[in-house]
Structures are given as C-alpha cells and as structure tokens.
Amino acid sequence: xxxxxxxxxxxxxxxxxxxxxxxxxxxxxxxxxxxxxxxxxxxxxxxxxxxxxxxxxxxxxxxxxxxxxxxxxxxxx
Numbered sequence: 001x002x003x004x005x006x007x008x009x010x011x012x013x014x015x016x017x018x019x020x021x022x023x024x025x026x027x028x029x030x031x032x033x034x035x036x037x038x039x040x041x042x043x044x045x046x047x048x049x050x051x052x053x054x055x056x057x058x059x060x061x062x063x064x065x066x067x068x069x070x071x072x073x074x075x076x077x
Contacts, residue, residue: 041077048075 007023010016049055053063053075061077 044077 006026008026010020010022010024016022045055048063051065053065053073056062056064063075063077064072065075066072
C-alpha cells in the first residue's frame with residue numbers, strides 16, 4: 001500500500017482514445033517503482049511482528065521468536 005498519492009502516465013497499449021493526456025493514480029505500489037521495496041518491507045515487517053516475532057536491534061532484516069527456554073526461530077530476510 002502507498003502512503004502518498006503517486007500518478008503515472010497511462011501504460012503503452014492501454015491508452016483511452018480521446019483521453020491520452022490523462023494519468024493514472026496508483027492504489028498499490030508497482031514493480032519498478034522506486035518506493036516498492038520500502039513499501040514491501042513495511043508490510044512484511046508489520047505482518048511478521050503481528051505473528052509474535054521480534055526484530056533484532058543490530059539488523060532490521062533479522063527476526064526471532066522464542067518458544068520456551070531453549071527453542072527459538074531466527075528468520076533472516
């Protein structure tokens with residue numbers, strides 16, 4: 001999901017006759033968009049944290065979850 005409004009030209013081959021100068025407002029991030037990796041990470045992060053994983057302080061792409069005293073899972077993104 002996007003946090004701000006982003007517009008793009010109509011994709012080639014999908015232009016509407018008589019409305020070639022109009023633009024499209026994006027509802028979701030698109031592959032190739034500069035903000036796509038950050039949007040994807042934020043969505044992944046909120047999902048994995050909702051499952052009970054904790055983010056490591058030293059690496060924002062490493063998560064862990066404990067199960068009792070000795071068992072744990074380390075998830076590296």
